[in-house]
Amino acid sequence: MGRVTKRVPSTRVVVGDADDGPVASATSRPDTVAVEEPLAIRVEGRPVSVTMRTPGDDFDLAIGFLLTEGMLEEAAQVRQATHCRDEDETGSPTFNVVDIALAPGTALDTSRAERSSYTSSACGVCGKTSIEAIRATTRYAVARDTAVFDPAVVAGLPEALRSRQRAFDRTGGLHAAGLLTATGEVLAVREDVGRHNAVDKVVGWAAREGRLPLSGHILVVSGRASFELTQKAVMAGVPMLVAVSAPSSLAVELATEAGLTLVGFARPPRMTVYAGAHRLGLA
Known part of the structure; x- marks a missing residue:
């Protein structure tokens, strides 16, 4: 697991109301932070x-x-x-x-x-x-991946990822990436202070397991869908990238060009599809 968290000194400050205005109280206590x-x-x-x-x-x-x-x-x-x-x-x-x-x-x-x-x-x-x-050329043709995904399953994937973010529970300061099957089975989850690192850890695991290309799989990330994360998904042969937050304009552009299904704001019962809606039976 490595040196994932560390205890450091901190001061907890609480601001409250008093008769003569706001008042702050301070308490010294150790806190747990993510290691970087x-x-x-x-x-x-x-x-x-x-x-x-x-x-x-x-x-x-x-x-x-x-x-x-x-x-x-x-x-x-x-x-x-x-x-x-x-x-x-x-x-x-x-x-x-x-x-x-x-x-x-x-x-x-x-x-x-x-x-x-x-x-x-x-x-x-x-x-x-x-x-x-x-814009590196991937050896995997993501656009030709014929996988179809259940919207109800996809919308719930961020919750499946969140339930396995153990270090985040202790620190509140780590991103996560997860690799899941079309049925929602969680294969691997990795946490890191860098969202791109979390994805690379998942892809590296899948590569060593002989799973590339990741046809028919879903990559889920805990934050936004940047251009780089979209590129990494395409390079690994993943047909769908699901993010808890928003995508960037370049992420949408790359997903459209590469034939990747890109989903943002996935929080049940809602999500927003920015590219590749056909894999959800929506277009």
Whole structure:
């Protein structure tokens, strides 16, 4: 699971009313917060990316990142994933560097993923040199996926995801991504301070399980549907992306172009479909 949460000192302030106006009371108490630490991803010793993430499932995160960025095509191209021995100021190992060893004959393709060397947990796309650079061509034809989904099942998927967000329950500060079947069966849920990291962890898990492409599956995310999350869904061969919040304009544009079904504001009994309504029997 890794170092997911941490106890820190805090001051709880309550503002109330008194005869002479508002009054504040303060109580010192420990609180639980989500851990955020850098993860350096290397391939054959070569630095590829640094992302701010919640420790845990680091190998899945690294593999998922390389796949959804188009640098690798399949998990079989990874021979081994290891934590490099890096240490903090006390000499304790941090496990904040992952090195990916490639299978014989595999070459890393960085031509379509010109990401800067640093990625924050808040924004995974801003390191790209241009919007066109992240329109990587997926090897999976999402538009030809003939899966059909029950609207009643889809509308309830965010609740199924929320019920499994254990670290969020303790911190209130983590995003989540879940992979589900068309019937609503939850296959994998991952949490992270970065929404793009949570998706990469899920995709990396699915890749190592030999499940790619994710035809007939649904990717559910706890926040908004950004362009990057939509791209990652397409790169993994997922025909449907469901978000609790709103999509961006570029997410809608990409979903339409790629043939992905994009759902936002999914809270039973309602949801809004922005692309691919035919998979819900609505068009």
